[in-house]
Amino acid sequence: MTEVGNRRELRIAIIGAGMAGILSAIKLREAGLSDYVIYEKADRVGGTWRENTYPGVACDVPSHLYSYSFEPNPEWSHQFSPGAEIQAYFENVARKYGIDREIRFGEEIDRCEFRDGRWHLESSKGEQDEFDFVIAATGVLHHPSYPDIEGQADFEGSLFHSARWDPDVPLDGRRIGVIGTGSTGVQITSALVDRVEKLCLFQRTAQWIMPQENPAYTEEEKANFRNHPEQLRELHSQISQLFAAGFANAVVDADSELMRNIEEACTANLEESVKDPILREKLRPNYRAACKRLVISPDFYEAIQKPSACLVAEPIERIEAKGVRTRDGQLHELDVLVLATGFRVDRFMRPMEVIGRNGRRLDEIWADRPTAYLSISVPDLPNFFMLNGPNGPVGNFSLIEVAELQFDYILQLIDLVRSGSAGSVCASAEATAAFDRDRVEAAKKTIWTTGCHSWYLDDRGIPATWPWTFDRFREEMAAPKLEAYDF
Ligand code: NAP
Numbered sequence: 001m002t003e004v005g006n007r008r009e010l011r012i013a014i015i016g017a018g019m020a021g022i023l024s025a026i027k028l029r030e031a032g033l034s035d036y037v038i039y040e041k042a043d044r045v046g047g048t049w050r051e052n053t054y055p056g057v058a059c060d061v062p063s064h065l066y067s068y069s070f071e072p073n074p075e076w077s078h079q080f081s082p083g084a085e086i087q088a089y090f091e092n093v094a095r096k097y098g099i100d101r102e103i104r105f106g107e108e109i110d111r112c113e114f115r116d117g118r119w120h121l122e123s124s125k126g127e128q129d130e131f132d133f134v135i136a137a138t139g140v141l142h143h144p145s146y147p148d149i150e151g152q153a154d155f156e157g158s159l160f161h162s163a164r165w166d167p168d169v170p171l172d173g174r175r176i177g178v179i180g181t182g183s184t185g186v187q188i189t190s191a192l193v194d195r196v197e198k199l200c201l202f203q204r205t206a207q208w209i210m211p212q213e214n215p216a217y218t219e220e221e222k223a224n225f226r227n228h229p230e231q232l233r234e235l236h237s238q239i240s241q242l243f244a245a246g247f248a249n250a251v252v253d254a255d256s257e258l259m260r261n262i263e264e265a266c267t268a269n270l271e272e273s274v275k276d277p278i279l280r281e282k283l284r285p286n287y288r289a290a291c292k293r294l295v296i297s298p299d300f301y302e303a304i305q306k307p308s309a310c311l312v313a314e315p316i317e318r319i320e321a322k323g324v325r326t327r328d329g330q331l332h333e334l335d336v337l338v339l340a341t342g343f344r345v346d347r348f349m350r351p352m353e354v355i356g357r358n359g360r361r362l363d364e365i366w367a368d369r370p371t372a373y374l375s376i377s378v379p380d381l382p383n384f385f386m387l388n389g390p391n392g393p394v395g396n397f398s399l400i401e402v403a404e405l406q407f408d409y410i411l412q413l414i415d416l417v418r419s420g421s422a423g424s425v426c427a428s429a430e431a432t433a434a435f436d437r438d439r440v441e442a443a444k445k446t447i448w449t450t451g452c453h454s455w456y457l458d459d460r461g462i463p464a465t466w467p468w469t470f471d472r473f474r475e476e477m478a479a480p481k482l483e484a485y486d487f
Helices: 019-030 084-098 183-192 219-227 229-251 257-271 277-282 301-305 401-420 429-443 470-478
Strands: 002-004 007-009 012-015 036-040 103-105 109-113 118-121 130-133 133-136 158-161 175-179 198-202 309-312 316-319 323-326 332-335 336-339 353-355 384-385
Touching: 002 257, 012 109, 012 130, 019 036, 019 084, 019 401, 019 470, 036 301, 118 133, 133 401, 175 183, 175 323, 183 301, 219 229, 229 257, 229 470, 257 301, 301 309, 384 401, 401 470
Parallel strands: 012 036, 012 133, 036 103, 109 353, 133 384, 158 336, 175 198, 175 336, 198 309
Antiparallel strands: 002 007, 109 118, 118 130, 316 323, 323 332
16 A cells, blocks of 8 residues: 555455446446456356357346446347347456456466565466455356256266357257256256257246246337437336336335236236146246246246146156166166356355454355355455355345445445545444344345245345335435445
8 A cells, every 4th residue: 555645546356247247347446446457267257148148148137227227228128038138248347447457367366465564475387465344246056056967977968067168069959957956957948949859847836937928129129229318327226126126126125016026927927828737837836936036938838738838846856877777767868968056155265365354264254155245245354345256145136236236335335444444344244233233134035035946045035135115225325334344
């Protein structure tokens, strides 16, 4: 840290060049903090959108909300645009702001240690550097979760996780198996069913499906957006308010009328869309809609009723050379097997080794489970902030909006150090414990605790997500409560 007049010159490390890392760099520079380094382990920006290239990948948050508020995009092709378009959007934004030229690609941070008032980083290339602040923009749904199913190595066809799609494996006219019925498995099923000889979807738990059409924007509409950027900004804000007042409020109050409306829409979708009563009952979940992360699809029920589709609800016994053997003894012969089995959501920036104040290790701090004050700060990790860290609003939200609110808040804390009002800053242990107590209590009212297994739940069955309204999140992010921090 060097002093310039009354101000300190800060050096900042950004880890990750996905949505949140690009955002951080743009906002730091805008705030006059241009001494930063962005580390990215891969060779391209884009995070989750770089890694998820499976057929059918799309975002089920409306595109005009799933965009940076300061970089509206008149060119979105659909109300819910495909993954490749979203990846191109992030690449374009990174290029437009000159961020792409600044990124240290192919450099993973292995170790971060807070020593003598600064963060000492070591990268996979053996490089070492020192910083005043670290921003961990390392993503949430990032580490693939591989199922504990016997025999995966015996499979003679191609087997891969949905987030590690092998583009060289032919699909057309072949026999494809998909394990998992989350948003990913559902999107893959809809995208592939017409291309393949057979698509077997292995369902451990049925999912509620929220119907949602996905109209394309006409050339006229796009031209209108191009000519009237103010309309696009207005649209962003309108969708955001609709989301906050609708879905976001519903999920945190399981007894709300809004929640009942969502359930009714999902039930009607199942009743009206699936003709065969046996298939309909196989597809009927035995828990409330939105207890698991709600799957949104205009065409999944149509896809699963096609002659090339089969829904296998019998539990999987093991994987064999020729396919998947279910507990009823049947062998489902396959050429390709996709593990759409989700992510390890308790990893966050790990396996990076993080060592904070007084030699406290992150693995020790998070020995029980990850927690963070307001999802951004961890006691004993001074000047270390996370975007989309533990206990934030995740699920059917725009994580871009979440990250923007978080970054503006973090910037206010960084400014305290920059102005010399503070030496370093991190949430106090007391504030973090109080936040945790309150969120665990509030979680009892949410739809996520109404009797299902999902990635929202921690090892105790308590939702690890933000259990209050989105408006409350906005209010919290407006300005830090300084009494919650150690300076
Ligand atoms: P997921 O929702 O965690 O679903 C994983 C699926 O794999 C579940 O159906 C699960 O069954 C099944 N599974 C896991 N282990 C299994 C095993 N050993 N045997 C049989 N089945 C097994 O994962 P995801 O679909 O990849 O989605 C993760 C999250 O990513 C989503 O919830 C969403 O937030 C995000 N996402 C968003 C979009 C979008 O459009 N915005 C698209 C894709 C993903 P159980 O239900 O029984 O556990």
